[in-house]
Amino acid sequence: MWRPSWRPSVDRTVALFLGLVFLSFVLITVDLRAQGAGVGGSLRDVAQTVFRPVQNVFNAVTDPIVGFFEGISDLVGVRGENEDLRQEVARLEAELAETEALQARVRELEQILGVEPPDDLESVTARVLARGVSEFDHIRLIDKGRADGITVDMPVVDEGGLVGRIVSVTEHEARVRLISDPTVRVAVQVERTGETGVLTGRGSERMVLEMFNTDASLLEGDLLVTADGRFPAGLSVATVAEDAAAEVGFSLRTTADTTAELTRVDFVRVLVFTRDDTSSDDLSDLETPVEVPLETSTTTTVPQ
Amino acid sequence: MTRRIVLASLLIVAAVGLQTTLFADLRPLDAAPALALLVLMGAGRHMLERPALLIGFGSGLLLDLLSESPLGLWALVHTVVVFVVIRFRERSEDDPIILGFGVFVLTAGALTLFAVLGTIFGEKTLADAGIVRKIVLPAAYNTVLAAAVLPGITWMLGTRRRSGWDL
Numbered sequence: 001m002w003r004p005s006w007r008p009s010v011d012r013t014v015a016l017f018l019g020l021v022f023l024s025f026v027l028i029t030v031d032l033r034a035q036g037a038g039v040g041g042s043l044r045d046v047a048q049t050v051f052r053p054v055q056n057v058f059n060a061v062t063d064p065i066v067g068f069f070e071g072i073s074d075l076v077g078v079r080g081e082n083e084d085l086r087q088e089v090a091r092l093e094a095e096l097a098e099t100e101a102l103q104a105r106v107r108e109l110e111q112i113l114g115v116e117p118p119d120d121l122e123s124v125t126a127r128v129l130a131r132g133v134s135e136f137d138h139i140r141l142i143d144k145g146r147a148d149g150i151t152v153d154m155p156v157v158d159e160g161g162l163v164g165r166i167v168s169v170t171e172h173e174a175r176v177r178l179i180s181d182p183t184v185r186v187a188v189q190v191e192r193t194g195e196t197g198v199l200t201g202r203g204s205e206r207m208v209l210e211m212f213n214t215d216a217s218l219l220e221g222d223l224l225v226t227a228d229g230r231f232p233a234g235l236s237v238a239t240v241a242e243d244a245a246a247e248v249g250f251s252l253r254t255t256a257d258t259t260a261e262l263t264r265v266d267f268v269r270v271l272v273f274t275r276d277d278t279s280s281d282d283l284s285d286l287e288t289p290v291e292v293p294l295e296t297s298t299t300t301t302v303p304q
Numbered sequence: 305m306t307r308r309i310v311l312a313s314l315l316i317v318a319a320v321g322l323q324t325t326l327f328a329d330l331r332p333l334d335a336a337p338a339l340a341l342l343v344l345m346g347a348g349r350h351m352l353e354r355p356a357l358l359i360g361f362g363s364g365l366l367l368d369l370l371s372e373s374p375l376g377l378w379a380l381v382h383t384v385v386v387f388v389v390i391r392f393r394e395r396s397e398d399d400p401i402i403l404g405f406g407v408f409v410l411t412a413g414a415l416t417l418f419a420v421l422g423t424i425f426g427e428k429t430l431a432d433a434g435i436v437r438k439i440v441l442p443a444a445y446n447t448v449l450a451a452a453v454l455p456g457i458t459w460m461l462g463t464r465r466r467s468g469w470d471l
Contacts, residue, residue: 013353013390020361020383027368027376028425040375047369054321062326069330130324133367133378135335135415135438136422136429141324167372175372182431203432204334263334 045170048141052173055130055141067101068093121232122272123157124148128265129173138181138203140164140265145172153230155271161236161259162186162226163268174270178262179237180207187229188237190218196227199238199256204263206241206255214252217245224256232273236260308461309355312347315457316363319343320370334434335441338411339453340367342446344382345410346457348389360386373418374425381418385410400451407450411443 031040089096124144132139144150146169156163156176164178179186180201188209189196197211209224222240226233236259244254319339327336344363348356364382368375388410395402416439422429432438 013357016354016357017383017387020357021380024361024364024376024380024383027379028374031375032425043375044369047366051320051366051370054317055325058318058321058325062322062329065326066329128328131328133320133324133340133371134338134418135442136419136427136432137371137373139372177372182428203434204438205433263331 041168044168048173048175049170052129059129063101064098067098069097122149123269124150124272125267125269126150126174127267136203138164138178138184138201139167140176140178140268142174142176142268142270143172144270145170145174147171149272150174150270151274153274155226155231155235155273156268157235157271158260158265158268160261161238162231163260163262163265165230166270176268179258180204180262186231186237187227188224189227189233190216190240191223191225192219193222197224197252199224206257207238209238209240209252209254209256211246211252213250214246216252217243218252218254219243223259232271308351309359311460312351312359313362315343315347315460316340316359316366320363320366324370332445333437333441335438335445337445337449338415338442339446339449341382341385341411341414342407342449342453343457344385345389345407346450346454347461348386349393349454350458350461353390356386356390357383373422373427377418377421377425377427380421381414384417385414388413403454404447404450407454408443408447411446412439415439415442 027040031038034040126142126144126148128140129143130141131137140163142156150166150169152166152169154166156165162179164176164181164184166174167177168175177184178201179199180203182201182203184201186199187196188199190211193216195211195214195216197209197214200208200210202208209218211218218240220240220243223236224238224240226235226237238256238258241255241257244252246252319342323336323339327339330336340363344360347359351359360382361379364379365376367373367378367382371378392406419429419432419435419439423431429435
């Protein structure tokens with residue numbers, strides 16, 4: 001029987017690898033063209049809903065561990081205690097750490113209940129369930145969603161000020177994109193002078209403030225609040241970190257620290273506020289929001 | 305083989321769960337380990353080649369679905385990581401120094417690849433002013449954790465492996 005004199009020496013592992021790489025590029029292209037909506041958006045919602053119980057379990061299991069380490073860090077500064085006290089601390093350490101963690105969360109929740117958003121806005125208090133899957137994800141997952149009246153684009157604040165905005169919503173969860181994300185730009189106003197500018201996220205580093213056609217100078221500690229753009233006006237966003245003056249009367253560039261402590265956000269409030277006419281590139285971030293219908297919600301009204 | 309695939313999948317789900325919960329709060333120097341990547345490397349050392357590639361692709365896809373990055377970006381990065389692991393795993397067998405070095409280089413390389421691809425696809429990842437820290441620290445943490453995680457995965461998955469789909 002005749003057989004071919006050569007056999008193609010295809011390494012099937014390499015072929016599979018190349019196939020998966022190609023598939024990845026196809027997925028990326030399709031998802032980018034859909035701009036986060038379409039099948040990709042639906043799959044994300046499903047994945048988030050399915051994965052939430054897993055995160056709940058891990059939250060429940062790891063909370064005492066986190067509390068323990070937080071307690072340890074609190075105890076680092078304590079010195080000169082006698083041996084009896086040290087033994088007592090060792091015995092009560094785990095219990096104490098857990099209690100302190102709980103108390104801190106209660107205090108934070110109490111503080112956040114005192115936040116007064118402008119213009120009698122209703123708000124929904126939510127707990128942060130999880131953060132993004134990598135260091136490059138400036139995302140927080142919160143435990144309130146469409147069923148609570150939350151829709152895409154709503155501002156999110158904590159006791160310090162603006163935290164971010166809602167970028168996707170499922171029935172019982174929502175994702176918040178932090179203002180520190182490099183794709184986010186926020187229109188702000190200097191409270192002291194009334195001049196406006198644009199704050200740009202730079203990840204974990206300080207945000208950058210740019211002001212154009214200005215001859216004013218900025219002082220360290222100047223409060224920056226939201227201008228009338230995508231977000232309701234008057235929300236605290238950041239404080240100027242370095243003095244700065246305009247260059248030749250044209251532009252000014254300096255850095256600013258967010259007033260909200262973005263690295264330690266446990267509870268937030270979602271302001272029931274959306275604005276459809278934010279078309280100016282200067283005043284919005286670069287994502288395209290996904291329209292989600294507003295449903296009946298269980299919102300709370302903040303006493304003014 | 306099915307047992308290994310199921311176990312590896314569960315380990316990766318657990319790693320993602322820990323990464324998004326425990327390491328959301330435990331962040332020395334404001335960075336956390338890339339645990340899913342580390343577990344993937346550990347599983348890739350002991351799985352058959354093609355199932356390992358599929359697990360890598362699937363784990364990346366899970367990260368994509370749980371993040372706001374373009375669908376397929378993490379899948380691509382994880383697939384490349386597993387491919388490198390299965391190509392070089394014979395050379396690093398049981399040598400802790402080479403393993404540690406490999407974990408550091410692979411983690412840093414994977415995060416760099418993600419940052420570069422993310423920027424190409426409009427995510428502005430490289431615009432993050434703390435980009436170097438966000439690559440180096442997770443790689444360092446992964447290297448430290450590898451001392452406990454890799455032996456654990458070896459214990460759970462076993463050391464037997466062959467090429468292709470062979471059972």
